[in-house]
Amino acid sequence: MKAIELIREFLHERLAADPAAVVPEAALADLGVDSLMMLELMFEFEDRFAIKLESDLKAPQTVGELATLMEALIAQQSAHSDSTP
Amino acid sequence: MTVRRVAITGLGLVSPYAPGEGLDDFFHRLCAGESAVRHLLTDDQPRPLNMPFVSCPDFDPDMALGKPLASMMDRFAQLGMAAAFSAWDDAGLSRQSGEENRDSWGCSWGTALGGTLAYEKGYRELWQKGRERLSPLAVVLGMNNAANAHISIQLGLGGVSMSHTVACASSAVAIGEAFRRVRSGEAQVMLTGGSDVPQAYGVARAWEALRVLAPGNAETSAQACRPFSSERRGLVLGEGGAALVLEEWEHAVARGARIYGEIAGYGTSCDHSHLVKPEAAGQVRALRAALADAGLTVADVDYVNAHGTATAEGDPVEIEALRQVFGPHAATLAVSASKSMHGHLLGAAGAIEAIVTVLALRQQIAPPTAHLDALDPACAGVEHLTQASARPLRAALSNSFAFGGSNAVLALRAAS
Numbered sequence: 001m002k003a004i005e006l007i008r009e010f011l012h013e014r015l016a017a018d019p020a021a022v023v024p025e026a027a028l029a030d031l032g033v034d035s036l037m038m039l040e041l042m043f044e045f046e047d048r049f050a051i052k053l054e055s056d057l058k059a060p061q062t063v064g065e066l067a068t069l070m071e072a073l074i075a076q077q078s079a080h081s082d083s084t085p
Numbered sequence: 086m087t088v089r090r091v092a093i094t095g096l097g098l099v100s101p102y103a104p105g106e107g108l109d110d111f112f113h114r115l116c117a118g119e120s121a122v123r124h125l126l127t128d129d130q131p132r133p134l135n136m137p138f139v140s141c142p143d144f145d146p147d148m149a150l151g152k153p154l155a156s157m158m159d160r161f162a163q164l165g166m167a168a169a170f171s172a173w174d175d176a177g178l179s180r181q182s183g184e185e186n187r188d189s190w191g192c193s194w195g196t197a198l199g200g201t202l203a204y205e206k207g208y209r210e211l212w213q214k215g216r217e218r219l220s221p222l223a224v225v226l227g228m229n230n231a232a233n234a235h236i237s238i239q240l241g242l243g244g245v246s247m248s249h250t251v252a253c254a255s256s257a258v259a260i261g262e263a264f265r266r267v268r269s270g271e272a273q274v275m276l277t278g279g280s281d282v283p284q285a286y287g288v289a290r291a292w293e294a295l296r297v298l299a300p301g302n303a304e305t306s307a308q309a310c311r312p313f314s315s316e317r318r319g320l321v322l323g324e325g326g327a328a329l330v331l332e333e334w335e336h337a338v339a340r341g342a343r344i345y346g347e348i349a350g351y352g353t354s355c356d357h358s359h360l361v362k363p364e365a366a367g368q369v370r371a372l373r374a375a376l377a378d379a380g381l382t383v384a385d386v387d388y389v390n391a392h393g394t395a396t397a398e399g400d401p402v403e404i405e406a407l408r409q410v411f412g413p414h415a416a417t418l419a420v421s422a423s424k425s426m427h428g429h430l431l432g433a434a435g436a437i438e439a440i441v442t443v444l445a446l447r448q449q450i451a452p453p454t455a456h457l458d459a460l461d462p463a464c465a466g467v468e469h470l471t472q473a474s475a476r477p478l479r480a481a482l483s484n485s486f487a488f489g490g491s492n493a494v495l496a497l498r499a500a501s
Contacts, residue, residue: 016152032153039221047218 003070006048007063010041024064031063045070051077091267092337092500093345095176095330096440097168097278101323101427104144108175112444115452116473120426122321124306125284134289137301137309139323139428158226158235159203161196164326164433165232165280166239172328173240173276177342182241189272191244192233193263195256195279197432198288199229199248205285232280244272250432253392255279257435257485257493260329261351264495267331274336278328278436292322295361297396310429311456312393312422313400313464320394323428327436329443346443347498349480350379356490363399363486368406371492372482376410379496381480383411386418386496388451388481389467390442393422394429401463403486408466421470425455435485439495442483446499450475 004022011017015032022031033041042053051073060066100111101121114121125138146155146163150170155163169192173180203226210216225231230248237246245266249259256279263277283289292298299319301309310321337344352374356367376383392403408415423441430437445451453470460469483495 014152014156016147036157036222036225043218043221 003067003074004063006045006070007066010044014040022063024062024067026063027061028063028066035059049074049077089268089270090334091264091348092332092334092342093329093348093443094332094337094342095172095178096328096345096443097171097173097175098327098437098440099141099144099164099167099325101139101141101325104141108440108444112441112448112452115423115426115441116450118426118453118455118472120307120455122307122309122426122428124301124303129286134284134286136289136293137299137306137321138284139321139325139430140284141324154235154239157222159200159231160324161198161200161202161280161282162232162235164282164324165194165196165278165328166235168278168280168326168328169236169240169276172278172330176330176332178330180240187241188243190242190274191263191266191272192236192242192246193259193266193275193277194233194236194248195251195259195432195435196229196232196248196281197250197252197255198281198283198285199250200227200231201285201288202282203227205287236276240276242276251491251493252487252489253429253431253434254485254487254491254493255432255435256327257439257483257495258353258491260348260435260439260495261353261493263331264348264351267333270333273333275331276328277331278326279433280326281430281432282324283322283431284324289322298322299395308456310395310425312391312395312425312454313404313461313469314395314457315459315461317395317397317400317461319396320424321428323430325427325430325433325437327430327433327440329436329439344500346446346500348495349498350375350377350381350496352376352378352494354492356492358490360490361488363402363490365402365406365409367490368403368484368486368492369409371494372406372410372484375482375494375496379480379498381496383414385480386482387476387478388419388442388445390438390445390481390483391420391422392484392486393424393454395422395424399486401461403484404464404466415467418467419451419470419474419476420467421452421454423452425457435483435493435495438483438485439497442481442495442497446478446481446497449478451478
């Protein structure tokens, strides 16, 4: 699943956010994501992709920034699992 | 010191009968002797919960609170928030603070169990499902002050925000402490009440082990809770949320608020003798303290909403305490235990019963004790109401006597 779709799904499920409003340039705060909800989102993301985010990660401000961050980590993760026998 | 009067200007609850139905429906059903107790049978393995219980099965947190807010709360806070919104709307107050300064307005909430369900969910995830981590939200879902914190945020209350955990007297204490703040002038308005969710598996099983729960199946559960009856078999647990808006009298009058009634006094005591065996002497002290605080004599009190849980030990002790305090007036003192119908909501019990008491004063009708066909002689000596009774009600008491020996009595007056 593409990162932005996961974000859409999560924000719809948790905050009843309109999926059409979850576009790359949208500010996460405007969609109702506060610091607690961001922690929960990160948790869900870690869980889904079996990865661990750095604890000093700079919090993304927009949907696009979050999606980019997630895609980079997903790519790292799949590269890692490809190299594992 | 200026003594201020404390008006009750808003009432709200998540009805155990039919969510969405209002206070009138709730009180009407109580007066008709209708039980909200049902048989609870869960799918827990290997041993389901199997007991009479009162739940709010049609309560939809997403509908009541909106999804973003509901998703940040455990069920005890959802029930509390829904009751608080409903009381606030009922009081005709706006949810946004607007022009008015709410820096002294506060929230005083009662809960015996707090976010126990959130922690229990965590244990299930870790121990049953083999997960290695928990959601970071578990902390803010589970904390005991979650309900009052959400309420203060949602209603813009800048004064004290606190929770009281005093077992079955939690919300009676919360209401009493809120009352004192308004009377002293510290707070102009206090949102108060309580909420609890005793269907947490470990909690319900522990109560069962204590051998104080009434048995019942699909056919018999509705009649399972029989306070003061010689056939009583124990209490019935229930979930719920109930809230009241307390307001400085002149403030309420100035804004043209409807005044349901008045909280006039509050008395507390501790039996200081035993964790679970109640003692009349301790209850007598709380009853007398509430009357003195309210400036009432026993001749002024026309109704008592009893703690009346339907345990073998508790009921006769409470009646003994009333006999001692009311003396020759006891025989004509109207007493009923509404727990026979709405069950024992633990930390929300005092709040739902305060609502029952103020509605009785408002409508001048005392609700009955249901299923009281055979009075236990040990509980005789007061006028037990087995049918709703329309009569002049000037003042009333609501008793809450908790495990731990903590006693709290609220004294209420009809609006005048």
